[in-house]
Amino acid sequence: MNNFIAWIRQHLSQTAAAPRYRQLASLIESAIKQRVIVVGDFLPPERVLAEGLVLSRVTVSKAMKLLEEKALVWRQQGVGTCVAMRIDYCLNQDHGFTAQVLCNGGCVSNQWLLRTYMPATTEVAKALEMDMGSTVVKLHCLRLLDGHPVSLETTYIPPHFLPEPEKLEHSLYALWQSQGITPQGRHFLLKAVACNDEYAHLLNIPSGMPLLCIVKISRNTQGQVLEFCETLCRSDVYEFEVNS
Secondary structure, three states: OHHHHHHHHHHOOOOOOOOHHHHHHHHHHHHHHOOOOOOOOEOOOHHHHHHHHOOOHHHHHHHHHHHHHOOOEEEEOOOEEEEOOOEEEEOOOOOOHHHHHHHOOOOEEEEEEEEEEEEOOHHHHHHHOOOOOOEEEEEEEEEEEOOEEEEEEEEEEOHHHOOOHHHOOOOHHHHHHHOOOOOEEEEEEEEEEEOOHHHHHHHOOOOOOEEEEEEEEEEOOOOOEEEEEEEEEEOOOEEEEOOO
């Protein structure tokens, strides 16, 4: 962590009007966004930070409290201060999960659990406006931020919008964009659910922990249903924004 302390020291202004603890908190936030430190990294102990930056322990402690209030770090007595996972996700944007995370400087990947065809159940057929039993594409994947699981996504798609699901590797929305397909007219339903044992294992969280379930139906510019998607999001990671 000597490089981190050196980076903070280099950028810490001696003449700024803002209090030193706010300067320090702002610099650590910038270090997180610029990936000087990443999710899961532990910050140096407050004593080491104070000595390395020639600041008081009170100043460092107040800065850590600000970062904790913004959910950028978590602190535990006897363990230390760690960079927390956090996703700012805007439901109104045309860009999907991958594009938004990349724009915010994160590293996103998929762990595919299923990419196949299946007969549409009653619920899926109704959502996709198809006949029950019709063939649909089912995608089931674990979304990872900087290698850590953050959400579990199940998506159903009419096959003519994704004829070769097994070849999908990265962003579905990026693929559609390259094909001139633009999701519009999206409808969201948000609800809280308890994490069962299966989801807890996949998301690496305690069983029973609250999850935010987002049910989404998207249409193209012609009004045809593109997808019916259910995403289970870790409530300790996601922060959602909706613009009216």
